Amino acid sequence: MKKIMEQMAEELSAAFEKAGYDPSYGKVTVSNRPDLCEYQCNGAMAGAKTYHKAPFMIADDVVAQLSDSQIFSRAEVVKPGFINLDVKTEFVAEYMNKMAEDEKLSVETAKNPKTIIIDYGGPNVAKPLHVGHLRSAIIGESIKRIGRFVGHKVIGDVHLGDWGLQMGLIITELKHRKPELVYFDDSFTGEYPTEAPFTISELEEIYPCASGKSKEDEAYRNEALEATHLLQQGKPGYMALWNHIMNVSVTDLKRNYANLNVEFDLWKKESDAQPYIPDMVEDMKKRGFAYEDQGALVVDVKEESDTKEIPPCMLLKSDGASLYTTTDLATIVERMKLFQPDEILYVVDKRQELHFIQVFRCARKTGLVNPETKLSFLGFGTMNGKDGKPFKTREGGVMRLENLIADIDEEMYRKIVENRSVKDKDAKDTAKIVGLSAIKYGDLSNQATKDYIFDVDRFTSFEGNTGPYILYTIVRIKSILNRYVQEGGDLSAGKILPAVNDSEKNLMLQLSGFAAMVENAFEEKAPHKICAYIYEVSNAFNSFYHETKILSEEDQAQKESFLQLLQLTRRVLETSIDLLGFSAPDRM
Numbered sequence: 169m170k171k172i173m174e175q176m177a178e179e180l181s182a183a184f185e186k187a188g189y190d191p192s193y194g195k196v197t198v199s200n201r202p203d204l205c206e207y208q209c210n211g212a213m214a215g216a217k218t219y220h221k222a223p224f225m226i227a228d229d230v231v232a233q234l235s236d237s238q239i240f241s242r243a244e245v246v247k248p249g250f251i252n253l254d255v256k257t258e259f260v261a262e263y264m265n266k267m268a269e270d271e272k273l274s275v276e277t278a279k280n281p282k283t284i285i286i287d288y289g290g291p292n293v294a295k296p297l298h299v300g301h302l303r304s305a306i307i308g309e310s311i312k313r314i315g316r317f318v319g320h321k322v323i324g325d326v327h328l329g330d331w332g333l334q335m336g337l338i339i340t341e342l343k344h345r346k347p348e349l350v351y352f353d354d355s356f357t358g359e360y361p362t363e364a365p366f367t368i369s370e371l372e373e374i375y376p377c378a379s380g381k382s383k384e385d386e387a388y389r390n391e392a393l394e395a396t397h398l399l400q401q402g403k404p405g406y407m408a409l410w411n412h413i414m415n416v417s418v419t420d421l422k423r424n425y426a427n428l429n430v431e432f433d434l435w436k437k438e439s440d441a442q443p444y445i446p447d448m449v450e451d452m453k454k455r456g457f458a459y460e461d462q463g464a465l466v467v468d469v470k471e472e473s474d475t476k477e478i479p480p481c482m483l484l485k486s487d488g489a490s491l492y493t494t495t496d497l498a499t500i501v502e503r504m505k506l507f508q509p510d511e512i513l514y515v516v517d518k519r520q521e522l523h524f525i526q527v528f529r530c531a532r533k534t535g536l537v538n539p540e541t542k543l544s545f546l547g548f549g550t551m552n553g554k555d556g557k558p559f560k561t562r563e564g565g566v567m568r569l570e571n572l573i574a575d576i577d578e579e580m581y582r583k584i585v586e587n588r589s590v591k592d593k594d595a596k597d598t599a600k601i602v603g604l605s606a607i608k609y610g611d612l613s614n615q616a617t618k619d620y621i622f623d624v625d626r627f628t629s630f631e632g633n634t635g636p637y638i639l640y641t642i643v644r645i646k647s648i649l650n651r652y653v654q655e656g657g658d659l660s661a662g663k664i665l666p667a668v669n670d671s672e673k674n675l676m677l678q679l680s681g682f683a684a685m686v687e688n689a690f691e692e693k694a695p696h697k698i699c700a701y702i703y704e705v706s707n708a709f710n711s712f713y714h715e716t717k718i719l720s721e722e723d724q725a726q727k728e729s730f731l732q733l734l735q736l737t738r739r740v741l742e743t744s745i746d747l748l749g750f751s752a753p754d755r756m
């Protein structure tokens with residue numbers, strides 16, 4: 169179904185043409201002066217040069233063609249040549265009814281569906297999931313959902329970090345603590361134990377300890393580097409330990425992501441790229457791309473137009489060990505082979521931008537991807553505390569994601585209980601649902617590339633531009649609909665009639681923008697546009713609600729119309745928050 173603004177533009181274009189001008193001037197936009205009109209067309213301004221005519225004269229000619237319009241109730245020329253437009257309430261009501269009939273609320277499905285891999289989450293095994301990984305999970309999940317909604321085949325891959333120095337550090341620390349373990353006995357040929365020699369909490373204590381030591385003790389660090397390299401070469405005892413580390417951490421990670429309503433299609437990891445590394449490297453050498461530089465193997469990726477220096481992409485260190493770049497390149501090889509994606513999108517901290525510039529350039533230059541395959545990097549900003557510095561615990565340590573969520577849930581619980589008397593168990597469950605909306609909306613309502621301040625008080629507020637406010641609006645609608653059903657009403661009856669007041673018309677106009685908004689949010693990979701949109705819709709709904717008697721309306725057809733509009737509003741809001749990755753409770 170055609171978007172509402174497309175329908176308007178069609179009529180405007182026809183009017184331009186009938187008046188003797190090029191129809192391409194007939195673009196319509198939402199008014200930037202809502203106090204003066206609902207929509208506007210600036211085509212006459214743009215056409216003035218071509219036609220050597222004052223813009224208002226062109227606008228006059230066009231408006232003269234709109235006198236029997238089915239869409240516009242008012243088309244007025246204002247100097248120097250804008251066309252101010254208001255739409256007919258009948259037209260808007262009809263659009264609402266068509267939107268309500270459409271399963272996808274008038275969003276058109278992509279004509280050429282693309283296969284898109286989204287690389288997000290990116291936690292490192294054996295390190296606790298901390299707030300740094302929160303943004304990637306939240307933003308990536310939302311973009312995945314939006315992409316699917318507009319009809320693409322989107323594959324989400326967590327791309328675990330499991331092949332770098334942190335593994336060598338853990339192995340080294342274990343060796344120091346428990347040298348008697350069979351994993352360190354080179355003459356051992358039997359079966360390794362199935363039980364891990366550590367728990368998740370031990371593991372999480374081992375890593376920071378080892379990491380601290382390696383910064384002070386060079387011999388220790390070298391040992392860890394060596395262990396990393398031996399692991400990458402498949403040393404059996406280390407592989408067995410790696411397996412234990414993976415099992416213990418992945419179980420924990422899955423639980424954590426499930427709590428965040430984040431789901432991956434693939435649980436692939438850096439090490440899955442290992443089998444592709446030797447051939448890839450050999451090939452790059454053979455074709456003259458890779459050369460030795462101070463013992464290391466590198467590929468030049470600088471370009472003439474560079475304004476800052478882009479260092480060569482390092483494939484192998486002088487000891488032959490692979491690096492973060494190497495696994496990322498080999499992962500591209502694997503992804504091309506397994507999925508032939510049209511695009512690979514990386515949702516990663518923007519501080520890794522240089523890494524991705526190098527990887528993308530190297531992949532293109534050496535032909536790992538087809539020329540038409542898109543490689544995109546969505547680098548997000550830092551989540552800061554109220555002091556403007558990266559978010560930390562009160563004690564100044566790295567905040568564990570679990571603790572952050574628990575803090576928010578507790579604050580939400582306090583507010584919910586304060587608000588009303590709900591049963592304790594219900595309030596706890598509700599606090600979890602609302603708490604997630606606070607975290608996710610707080611993050612997603614900012615442009616991804618910007619840093620933002622994680623403000624618990626503000627994010628958990630029921631008022632203002634927050635997740636809980638949006639949920640509160642949905643719950644309000646649900647409760648009116650429930651009451652109607654309890655009174656014996658039939659929610660399927662009736663249809664949406666022309667608006668009875670300005671606030672109802674405004675709500676309808678807001679709802680009508682849904683399809684354009686979703687498509688744009690996907691195009692620009694910008695979940696914050698969904699947040700801005702639902703905030704407007706919620707405000708429009710709440711004004712309508714305060715100004716209109718709904719259930720006490722005496723005219724049955726009118727009452728049914730209101731209830732249909734409520735259901736449509738609810739669907740638009742619930743679909744939108746699902747695209748953001750959270751849901752609404754029944755009560756709060």
Ligand code: ARG
Pocket residue numbers: 287289290291292327328329496514516
């Ligand atoms: N594990 C990495 C980190 O914590 C993020 C991985 C991002 N994805 C990628 N393909 N490099 O920094």
